[in-house]
Amino acid sequence: MPQHLKRLVGVFAVFIILFLILHYLLTPSSFGELGHYRAKAIPENELKELHYAGSEQCSKCHEDIRKDKAIGFHAKLKCEVCHGPGLKHALYADQFKAGQLPDSLILYKPGERKDCSVCHQFNAARLKIQFDTINTSMIHQVNSIEHNPFDKKTKVEFKCIECHNPHQP
C-alpha cells in the first residue's frame, strides 16, 4: 500500500479506536438491561418526593371531622381536594402544639366563594352528571350571585360557609 494511504488508514484507525474507547467509557452502566434506556431511571423516578397523603392519613388525627363528613353530601370527598397536599402536615404536625404550627405545615382552609364555586357554580357542562349505581346523588349547582347575593349597600360578599358547614353541607 502506498505510503500516503497507510498514513490515512492509520489516522482513521486511531480515530475509530478512540471512539470505541469513549463509547465504552460513556455508556451508562444500567443501559440496555430492560430496553433501550437506563434501567436505573425507573428507581430514580420511584424515589421522588410525595406531597399528597391520602385521606386515611388525615383521619388518624382528625377522626372527628371524618365522622362529621361521613354522614353528609361531602362524604366521598377526600380532605386534600379542598385543603391541598397534606403529607408534610400528616408527618410532622404532631410535633407542634396546637396553634403553633410553622407556616409550611399549615394547610389551606378554603372559605372564599371561589373555593366553592369551582364545583358548585352553575355551568351548563355540569348539567348532565349521571352517576352509576354506587353513588346516586347529583352535584348541586347554584348560580352563586342569585343564591347568595352581595350585600346591596356595602357590596360585601357573604361567604358560602356562613350558612353551609363545608364538612356537612
Add this chain to the structure above:
Amino acid sequence: MEQHLQDLYEVLSKVDGYVYPNEIELNWSILIVLYPYITGLVAGAFILASLERIFKVHILKPTYGIALLTAFSFMLVATMPLISHLGKPFRAYEIMITPHSSSAMAIFGFVYLWYLMVVLLLEIWFDYRRDMIIWAQETTGVKRFLYRVLSLWTTDISPKAVALDNRIGYIVTVIGIPSAFLLHGYVGFIFGSIKANPWWSTVLMPVIFLFSAIVSGIALVMLIYILLTKIRKLKIDMDCLDTIAKYLFYILIIDFVLEGLDQIHRIYEAEESFEVLHKLVFGKLFFTLFFMQGLFGTIVPLVTLGTFQFYKPNEKVRKFIYLAISALILIGVFFMRWNVVIGGQLFSKSFYGYTSFKTGMIGSEGYLMAAVWLIVPFIILSFLLWLLPPWKKKEEAETQVL
C-alpha cells in the same frame, strides 16, 4: 428566564382558538429552521460538484473546487445550530453513544460523521494532496506547516500515486452521492415520519427536502462563484454559469412539482386536518408561503430561468440576473424550511386553534444566534479558499513530463 416567561405570556395572549396548553410554547425555533437549511446547502453543493466529477459535465470545472469547499465549510457548522438548541447541550454526545435505532434523529451522529469525515474530507484530501505537497515546497511559515500536517507529511506525488488519488477520489464521490441523499433525506424523514403532525407527515417530505436542498446548494455555489470572480477581478466563464443555471432550472421544476403535488394531494383528500391547515396557509403563513417561498423563491426564478432557455440577454445582464436569482432562491428555500418547521407548530394538534411565533434578537435561540451560524461558514470558506485555492491547482502537465 424572566424574558422567556414574558415572551410566553405574550404568545398566550395571541393564541387564536384553542391549543393544548403545552403547545403554547413553540418547541423548534429558528435554529431548527437553520439546520436543514445548512445541511441542504451542503448536499446541494456536493451534488453540483459530483455533476462535474462523475457525470462528466466538464463545463462546470471552474466551480468544482468552490462547490467542494463550500460544502465542507457549511458542514463544519451544521451541528452548531442543533447543539445550541438542545436543552442539555453537554449531553449531545449521547446521540453517538446510545443512538436509538427507531429514531430518525439518532442517525444524525453517524450520518454527519460519515459525510464529514469520509465523504467530504476524504474527497478534498485526495483532490488536494498533490497540490498541498507542491504548495508546501513553495511557501514558508504557518502555511507550509499547515500543508505538511494536512498532507500527513507524505511526499509522494509520482504519477502512480496521483492516479491512485484520482481513482479513490472518484470512488469516494460515487459513494458521496447516496450519502448526500441520506444526509438530507433523513432530515426530511424526521419531519415526514411524525404522524402526530399532518403538516409534516407526508411520504413526499424527504424527497421535497432533498430537491429543495439541491436547488439551494446549486444556487449558493452560483452566487459564490459570481461574487468570487468579481472579488478576484476575473472574467467569468459564462458557459459554466449558463450550465449551472440550466441545472438549477431543471431541479427547480422538479422541486416545484413535488411541493405542488404535496399541496394538491392535501387539498384534494381534505382530511381531518384540512380546515385548520387551510386557515393556517391563508392566515399566519400567507406571506412566507405565497410570497417569500412561492413567488420570490420559486415562480420568479422559474419564469426567468425558463425564459433564458429561449432568449438569452447579453452577458452583463445575464450575470446580474443570475446573481439576483440565486439570492432569491436561497431566501426562498430558507422560507420553505421556515414554513415547514415553524408552520407545523403554529397550529394545534387539536386542530382547534393557533399559537404564534416569538423569538428575540439575543438569547440562545434568537435571530442573532441564527445570523452567526449563517455567517461563520463564509468565514471558514474564506479561510479555505486562502489555504486551498482551487484556481492555483497545478495542471498535471506542468509538473510531469508525459
Add this chain to the structure above:
Amino acid sequence: MRPVKPKISRRDFFKAGTIIVGGITVASAFTPYDAVLIAAEKPKTGKWYGIGIDINKCIGCGKCASACKQENNVPKAPFYFRSWVEQYTIKNDGTIIVESPNGGIDGFKQSVPTNEIFKSFFVPKMCNHCAKSPCVQVCPVGATFETPEGIVLVDENYCIGCRYCVQACPYGCRYIHPEKGTADKCTLCIHRLVKGLQPACFEICPTEARIFGDLNDPASKVNYFLKNHTCMVIKPHLNTGSKLFYNALSSEVR
C-alpha cells in the same frame, strides 16, 4: 487534470448498485422490519397499567390538574402541564368552542349563554401511556421509555432536550421543563404507586371520574370500567396503543 479514466464504467456501477440494493430488498423480506421497534407488548404476567376517564362524571373542578402540579413540582406557569382539563361547548349553530384557562386549575366559567348551548362537557387530559408510543419511538438517545408495567417515563438524567418527543406526541402531553431543560410528562405518579398509593389526580377527583388500574387483573377497577362502558381513545387512527380510555367521548374531542 484527470487524464485517468476510472476503471469502473457507468454500466458496472449501475449493475453493482442494483445487485446491492436488490439483495438488501430481498433480504429484508425474510426479516420484516418491525416499524414500531419499541411496540410494548401487553405482558402475560405482571402489571399492565391502564387508565379510564368517565366524561359523564367530570365536573370540571380542575382539582386533578392542580393536584398534579403540586404533587410533581410542575412549574406553575400556564405553559407546562402534565394533566389538564378542557371544557367543550358546542353551540346550537354547530360552533365548537374549547377552553382550558390555566389548564382548568382555577375552575371554569361558562362562556356561552345556556340558551345557545347544544352540548357541553369537560374532558380531562393526561398522558395516555401508549403501548406503541410515538414519543418513545422517536427519542434519539433512549431517554424516554415504557416500563415493563406500561408506564411511559422520562429519564431526566439522560434526556438531551431535543424536543423531538414533544413534537411526536399526538396528545400534547409533553413539555420541556423550563429549568431542567429536559422533557417532562405524567409519570402516573410512579413514586406513589410503589408506596401503594394512587396517583395524585386519581386520588383527588371528587366524583371518581378518573379510574386507573391493572389491565391484566380481571377484577381491577379499570377492567370493570372498560366492560361496562362504551370506551374510546382519542385519535385511534394514529394507532398509538393509547391506554387511556374515555367513556362518553364525543366526536368533537381531539
